[in-house]
Amino acid sequence: MERYVVCKTTEMLPGQREIVQIGRGSIGVFNANGNYYALRNSCPHQGAPLCVGRLTGTTLPSQPGNYHYGREGEILACPWHGWEFDVTTGKSLFNPHKCLVKSYEVAVEPLEENIETYPVTVEDGLVVLYA
Amino acid sequence: MAEKGTEKKNGIIDCDVHVYPKSREELNKYLPLPWRDRYHPLNRAYGNIQGNRKDAKAPGGGGAGTDPNFLRYQLVNEYGMDHCILLPRAMLNNLPDPDMATAVAAAYNDWLADTWLGEYNDDGVFKGSLYVATQDPIAAAKEIERWAGHPHFVQVMTDSGARAPFGQRQYYPIYEACEKYGFPFAIHPGTDGMGINHQPTPGHPTRYIEFHTCLSLAFQAHLVSFLTEGVFVKYPKLKVVLVEGGVSWLAPLMWRLDAEYKGLRYEVPWLEKCPSEFLRDHVRLTSQPIERPDNDKYLLTMLEAMDAEHILMFSSDYPHWDFDSPKRAFPKLPDSLHRRIFYENAKELYKL
Numbered sequence: 001m002e003r004y005v006v007c008k009t010t011e012m013l014p015g016q017r018e019i020v021q022i023g024r025g026s027i028g029v030f031n032a033n034g035n036y037y038a039l040r041n042s043c044p045h046q047g048a049p050l051c052v053g054r055l056t057g058t059t060l061p062s063q064p065g066n067y068h069y070g071r072e073g074e075i076l077a078c079p080w081h082g083w084e085f086d087v088t089t090g091k092s093l094f095n096p097h098k099c100l101v102k103s104y105e106v107a108v109e110p111l112e113e114n115i116e117t118y119p120v121t122v123e124d125g126l127v128v129l130y131a
Numbered sequence: 132m133a134e135k136g137t138e139k140k141n142g143i144i145d146c147d148v149h150v151y152p153k154s155r156e157e158l159n160k161y162l163p164l165p166w167r168d169r170y171h172p173l174n175r176a177y178g179n180i181q182g183n184r185k186d187a188k189a190p191g192g193g194g195a196g197t198d199p200n201f202l203r204y205q206l207v208n209e210y211g212m213d214h215c216i217l218l219p220r221a222m223l224n225n226l227p228d229p230d231m232a233t234a235v236a237a238a239y240n241d242w243l244a245d246t247w248l249g250e251y252n253d254d255g256v257f258k259g260s261l262y263v264a265t266q267d268p269i270a271a272a273k274e275i276e277r278w279a280g281h282p283h284f285v286q287v288m289t290d291s292g293a294r295a296p297f298g299q300r301q302y303y304p305i306y307e308a309c310e311k312y313g314f315p316f317a318i319h320p321g322t323d324g325m326g327i328n329h330q331p332t333p334g335h336p337t338r339y340i341e342f343h344t345c346l347s348l349a350f351q352a353h354l355v356s357f358l359t360e361g362v363f364v365k366y367p368k369l370k371v372v373l374v375e376g377g378v379s380w381l382a383p384l385m386w387r388l389d390a391e392y393k394g395l396r397y398e399v400p401w402l403e404k405c406p407s408e409f410l411r412d413h414v415r416l417t418s419q420p421i422e423r424p425d426n427d428k429y430l431l432t433m434l435e436a437m438d439a440e441h442i443l444m445f446s447s448d449y450p451h452w453d454f455d456s457p458k459r460a461f462p463k464l465p466d467s468l469h470r471r472i473f474y475e476n477a478k479e480l481y482k483l
């Protein structure tokens with residue numbers, strides 16, 4: 001597992017993302033409501049660039065005729081066919097166990113120059129991907 | 132402008148005045164999700180929030196499918212396509228005024244000829260579809276005649292929405308012209324249940340998922356109509372292309388129709404062979420959206436049963452949301468079958 005610095009936390013606000021190229025692979029790093037996640041940028045269905053899709057909410061499971069909209073900002077909809085994935089786990093909503101995309105570890109770490117001297121907050125950290 | 136409250140009242144009550152939100156955002160404050168994403172006033176009733184591939188918007192501005200360079204980059208070059216058959220989406224068969232429908236069809240044809248089949252088409256990669264509206268079949272036949280001999284129009288097309296199944300005789304001027312000038316007649320989903328058209332289900336479906344799944348029903352009805360009305364007997368050189376109407380229903384539908392024919396042949400004495408035997412000579416289906424069961428062997432069996440080797444032609448539906456990738460939509464096919472579906476069948480039909 002390699003460490004990759006993606007950007008400063010101030011450069012990826014809630015709802016924003018970065019697509020990074022790591023070797024031959026493309027990975028999407030997301031700030032979903034203040035938490036960071038990373039998914040492989042390839043839909044398991046037909047290979048679309050999944051991570052350029054809409055980051056949205058969705059209708060949660062409910063009884064017929066009832067609608068509960070939720071998980072705003074945590075659902076990634078594939079840009080082609082709209083298959084929905086939980087950005088926090090990479091699992092699809094329609095079949096979480098059989099249809100999923102690889103997820104990676106993301107950490108917020110202190111800015112290198114601050115390591116010794118300053119207390120670190122998320123506001124001035126680094127978004128770091130382990131892939 | 133008069134100051135509020137100072138206008139003189141003249142004893143008038145106006146009983147029909149219209150006001151509008153200043154913007155969609157003004158309304159959105161009052162409209163909760165999921166409806167905020169889904170409601171579009173004056174739309175075609177069934178909408179999908181995805182619409183087009185989200186990565187298909189031209190980078191320089193403009194909607195999906197508007198920029199020839201980007202389309203070449205994202206489709207033609209990405210997959211190494213020899214030709215793309217272009218089908219504009221004018222949506223005409225729903226219009227009550229046949230003269231308007233005819234005029235708009237002609238406009239689309241002139242536009243396509245000038246741009247995608249002309250200016251953008253130095254290498255001839257783009258082949259086009261001549262749009263016709265079916266409300267005035269005689270006018271449609273004249274429109275077809277107008278383009279006879281054009282080097283890049285390769286078929287006539289119309290929307291699947293209709294007031295009557297397409298095998299009926301009121302449409303025959305269109306088929307006569309198609310046969311005379313060598314154009315296959317393509318049917319593409321659109322305008323079903325809209326405007327003057329019937330909805331090919333028992334009433335209107337509720338949601339897009341239901342509407343979109345049931346689009347195949349119109350194609351099945353049109354095909355059975357073509358076959359039983361004897362259109363292919365009357366026009367022995369006519370070819371019909373069912374575009375985006377589904378694939379794997381074909382074989383079971385033909386089993387059923389052939390079975391009916393054995394007892395009901397007397398109704399259709401112009402058919403001197405089983406209806407299914409007309410398919411190879413007269414009917415082609417395009418593949419997208421290919422049905423993909425969890426077990427590939429079921430699809431492969433259906434492809435064999437429907438004679439896909441001779442009648443199925445690959446299509447992607449680019450740039451629509453349900454795009455089929457040439458690399459990923461199908462399971463692994465035998466090489467010869469792959470070549471027939473992805474290349475040979477279309478090459479032969481369109482004489483490319």
